[in-house]
Amino acid sequence: MKKAVWAGLIGILALTGAARAGAYPARPITIIVPFAAGGPSDAMARVLAERMRATLGQAVVVENVTGAGGSIGVGRAVHSAPDGYTISFGHLGTHVANGAVYKLPYDLVADLEPVVLLPSNPMIVVSKNAVPATSLKELLAWLKSRPAPATAGTAGAGSGSHIAGVYFESASGIKLQYVPYRGTGPALNDLIAGQIDIIVDQTSNSINQVRAGTIRAYAISDDKRLASAPEIPTADEAGLKGFQMTLWSGMWVPKGTPREIVKKLNAAVVEALGDAAVKKQMENLGLEMPPQDQLTPEALGARQKAEIAKWWPIIKAADIKVD
Structure with missing residues (x-):
């Protein structure tokens, strides 16, 4: 009897979660940019936010939360509700390097769900x-x-x-x-x-x-x-051989965000990146679009882990620390 009750409760919760995901988004979405307004991350986020609004049918607002190399803004997103209404915008610095520089109160991989890889430069x-x-x-x-x-x-x-x-x-x-x-x-x-x-x-x-x-x-x-x-x-x-570095960006949501919501956000960004006007704006900024097969949550997750493996030893060897 107890097993039947628990099974029923689990079923109700699953249906409730599905219903919530199906109704998403029902209110404005916030993209947290961990740097000051007017910078490169802010510029890209605002271009994408405007185009995502048309797809999602809700306002997409950019909030600049600065400090500590972007780690404060990322932390704000990590500790937000996993409901798809708070997105963490970041890049190689905030979602890879900061883990080797700061004593973060969160895990860059375990506490975030990847959404989509963004243009790089x-x-x-x-x-x-x-x-x-x-x-x-x-x-x-x-x-x-x-x-x-x-x-x-x-x-x-x-x-x-x-x-x-x-x-x-x-x-x-x-x-x-x-x-x-x-x-x-x-x-x-x-x-x-x-x-x-x-x-x-x-x-x-x-x-x-x-x-x-x-x-x-x-x-x-x-x-x-x-x-x-x-x-x-x-x-x-x-005349400076070997100096090559690409700064890629991405979007993440808090761990536990329903899969269907992650898919909706991913689809909205992919549609935005496919828009001719958005492509032109990105090109004017000197940004390069990711290959189509890299526009999945899984591709961003793999990129982040590979970059952590590459850059953390370099950062630690250079003794980069917070002053």
Whole structure:
């Protein structure tokens, strides 16, 4: 008798969960971006949020929750209800590197469900216009000749810009003095104003300022030039062999979110990425679309685990820690 009652209760709960998933979404959805407004993550999230609204029939709101290299914003999402109404937006820095840099009160893999892999972009070495160098070789010579390290803006310890800066140091033999911000948007503003010397930045964050002539670009960390900015050489072409790094982004939800809701969110993002206007916006930002077969939750989960295996030993060997 008891077994029959328990079976009935389980059946009712399952049907209730299915009904909830079927009615989803019934109210606005929040995408938590763990960096300041105006930065590359914020820009991508807002483009996608607007297009997702049309598919899901509900407002999709971007909330910027900054601090600690993005770990505070990710934590906010992790500890939200697993109902599909809170999405964690992040990238290589927030959902891979931070696990090796910070003592997180959550597990980046165990406490999150992957939703979809998003567009990626290489890093770009940029400086304020007052720097006298006009090529990467000249920049490296200038950096090495300084009596004190040049200042380099980052989005915080362990962020993509910080890891890329450390990687740049290792590949070139130079030293930098890092200046942390709540995102590379504010860091870029200070670079334009001449308050810091360089950023090893996401291309999507800096490319419009490079085009406007307010900062100077030297090279990108890819094996091919950008279609949207073919005049910028690769690091290999500019004389720094082996400096290659791609910063990919993704979306996650709290662990325990119903599978059907994950599928709905995935489908909404995939539809958005297939939209011609969205593709054009991403291309203008220097972003590259993921292959179609990589647009599944499983593909993002596999990418995240593989990147943890790759980058954690590098980060720990470089002794990247919170100051």
